[in-house]
Amino acid sequence: MNTTIETQRQSANQNQARETRAGTGDGRSRGFVTPPANISATDNEYVVEVDMPGVDKEGLEITVEGNELTIIGRRKSELPEGEACYCESPQADYRRVFELGPDVDTAGINAEMKQGVLRLRLPKSEKAKPKRIEVKTT
């Protein structure tokens, strides 16, 4: 399938190296988990939705470097008083990297965070939009 945005499949080593780097950046050594994402597209834009419960606007870090879109979501570390007696949630931050196709207008990327779901709108550049070509009769 020739999708324009594809999850980058990095080798485990590479991934780990990056994570360590990202983790030591602010002195925190929490690991990362990969949050589930949906990607869809219309003629005008791509929409990327990522589930990151526990992350608010301030905990988000979205960067575009070259054709790489990196999303990092840091959970707010507010633990309720008391001891954890049963835990299923990943006690880690979220991180996901997508490779952008050349048709994404990176300057126009728009992000919205609502109840732990990040919605990114990535407009397609004018060049990439489908155009109707008028046929002239002579």
Place this chain on the structure above:
Amino acid sequence: MKLLRRERQDRGALTPSQSGAASGTELNRLRQEIDRLFEDPFSLLSPNASFFQDWSPSVDIYEDKDKYVVKAELPGMKREEIEVSMDGNTLTVSGERKQEEEKKERENYRSERYFGRFQRSITLPAEVQANKIEASYKDGILTITLPKSEAAKPKQIPVKTQ
């Protein structure tokens, strides 16, 4: 005849294959589930494994001397869509997670997020005060605070000397 066939071949090359992109969510889900099994064979045992089942949110439980705190990860829901009920010592969280937007005229490339009904029941080890349970929903996390009943709270027993 020959011309016609050639024309059709050209068309095929120009329009990208839709079969993959347009395949149903269920099929995608199955594929992901199979991928996941190869990557992590034990994931089938985790509460998030779901072969066409309803999804099941992750739950954390905390306890201190006078209350329990239950946290459930329910990203992207509306407050009204979450139901919390208490029956004896059993707390039940249920609801339905709906797709936020109409997916009309959209081509789906990837769908990993779960939608649909869910229900989780948790039996707490001690009695709680059902009328004092509080629930709040923020950043996609439902937090339920359940104060323990007086009888369940630990008590200090003074030791008398004679």
